[in-house]
Amino acid sequence: MDRNLLLTLRYNGAYFHGSAVQKNAVTVCGTLQPALERIVGEKILIKCCSRTDAGVHAEMFCLSFHTKSSIEPQRLVLALNNSLPEALAAYACREVPPGFHARYSCLGKRYLYKIHNSPVKNPFLIDLCCHHRYPLDVERLNRACQDFLGRHDFSAFCASGSDVADRVRTITDCSLRREGELVSFEVAGDGFLYNMVRIMVGTLLKMSYGRIAPDAIPEILRARERKNAGPTAPAAGLYLKEVYYDLPDPEN
Amino acid sequence: MDRNLLLTLRYNGAYFHGSAVQKNAVTVCGTLQPALERIVGEKILIKCCSRTDAGVHAEMFCLSFHTKSSIEPQRLVLALNNSLPEALAAYACREVPPGFHARYSCLGKRYLYKIHNSPVKNPFLIDLCCHHRYPLDVERLNRACQDFLGRHDFSAFCASGSDVADRVRTITDCSLRREGELVSFEVAGDGFLYNMVRIMVGTLLKMSYGRIAPDAIPEILRARERKNAGPTAPAAGLYLKEVYYDLPDPEN
Known part of the structure; x- marks a missing residue:
């Protein structure tokens, strides 16, 4: 069964070249995606609430993704924090309706x-x-x-x-x-x-x-x-x- | 006229390999000494209140030194902060008695x-x-x-x-x-x-x-x-x- 999950992060922007994936730079999504894919055991498509530039911080940054994994949202947060660097922390995860999109649903x-x-x-x-x-x-x-x-x-x-x-x-x-x-x-x-x-x-x-x-x-x-x-x-x-x-x- | 000056610093220890001078590492005194010598225009001998290890911070760190320079203590602080990196800041400077020693006079x-x-x-x-x-x-x-x-x-x-x-x-x-x-x-x-x-x-x-x-x-x-x-x-x-x-x- 396919679920749509909303994940909330916090990060220190000084350690990242912005939020969006880049080929030759350490970024928030470039760091998160492989960790997340290892945990859910499949390739995923991440939708972010917005982009932040190099050096910009987030006390709250949201992203959503669909997954076939049945992992319990609280366990996903724990598993992520065991593999993410100190500059990037997961704070919450919850299931959201199938049509929810971290960017387009943002009010x-x-x-x-x-x-x-x-x-x-x-x-x-x-x-x-x-x-x-x-x-x-x-x-x-x-x-x-x-x-x-x-x-x-x-x-x-x-x-x-x-x-x-x-x-x-x-x-x-x-x-x-x-x-x-x-x-x-x-x-x-x-x-x-x-x-x-x-x-x-x-x-x-x-x-x-x-x-x-x-x-x-x-x-x-x-x-x-x-x-x-x-x-x-x-x-x-x-x-x-x-x-x-x-x-x-x-x-x- | 030779004066004995007491200088107060604050530093973020994450940026230094400790306080004491080392040959091949960035340290607090290794950073301070050349900046201070440029300002007073002579070689000086720095006496520190103590040593701190790599990664240890100081909200207050004191050192004393004798100098022939007649620079006003408040100007010395300003001049230092113009040349020190952001991780190391001078906060105060005052003249102290000739026998004062930042380490041995420490109570x-x-x-x-x-x-x-x-x-x-x-x-x-x-x-x-x-x-x-x-x-x-x-x-x-x-x-x-x-x-x-x-x-x-x-x-x-x-x-x-x-x-x-x-x-x-x-x-x-x-x-x-x-x-x-x-x-x-x-x-x-x-x-x-x-x-x-x-x-x-x-x-x-x-x-x-x-x-x-x-x-x-x-x-x-x-x-x-x-x-x-x-x-x-x-x-x-x-x-x-x-x-x-x-x-x-x-x-x-």
Whole structure:
């Protein structure tokens, strides 16, 4: 009997050249696939919730695959963690309806961007945060974040060269918060363009220098020109935090 | 005019083969010394508060050196951080009396050992914690910690092969605490033998399996046999946290 399984992972992006399989690089799926195929005993086709770039982390990354294996989902998680490297961990596995697809069934995602805001770099945050040495007025920048909320064409916040046609996305939550030296940018929405979160952060950082006006975001969105937004912030601060699906409660 | 300077560092031990200079390995002092000599413009002799092994971290590591340079201590810190790698940061610098020696003037130290206590490894704690998958009864182990307090011969908690003659040390603080999945062992004392903290932790972990009795520490201390204590816990969990000196308050 063929089952469709949804697997949830967590990984440290510093150890991978992104999530998608590549011929000559260590990637998340390139590491996961052979381990998974050894356990289920057959070739499988993995569908991922999205792609992440080299250096980008995931607190939650989802993928689905069909398998003839009858392995119990909890056992699959244990077996995977016995063979995966420390930088990649399986957290949960459950059966989902046959038509479920980790990418096409996804209703939305939440990203977190971590900024270490301090004059001196912290040796224990290497690869885990973006370091920003100049003071950040978090309250003011958080007000600017509110301009991202709602349904907009995010062409200005998409890496040039991306060939996605529909660039309209809906942002449901967007905020900047400080906890000591850690400044966290969080954004949730129904979908994200290539480099969109990193360009949003780069825009806020440029705003903090006074080189983008505090009220400029609505106009940048309207003009749909990549060059009006800020630079792409480094990969190391970015975490895929949650992936949303409409699924019945798991049976156990 | 010759001045004696005390410099405080922080480093991520995963990036170094220990603190002491080695011919063919990247070490803390091997990285610091050329950077420091370029800034003060002369050869210097560095005295360190202690040695740390490969993989061991320092939230605070102190060293002193004499220099003819008139550079202002705060400028020295800035200049160092401009040339040091991200894994090694300078935090403070101050002038100290001519006879001060980072090792011989040291009154005591505090170490922290971080245990990530969870069935599944956390990809974001690689090299920063020791992972322990089985449940820890922190309250019971914390009671056992109290047996380390006071003045004892710690021969049983010293790496075999160490040629230190006097193995009597005084422990002034010793505890085990839990904060969610993080279990922290903290110990302060007037001095520590080679691998002493890691063997203390290894003994507590072996106690957690029931393979050392909960009240066995006094007898292990008395017998002074390394084989009676537990194994040496991994380097990755260990942090030198504080170094104590009797110094006048800094002038500024």
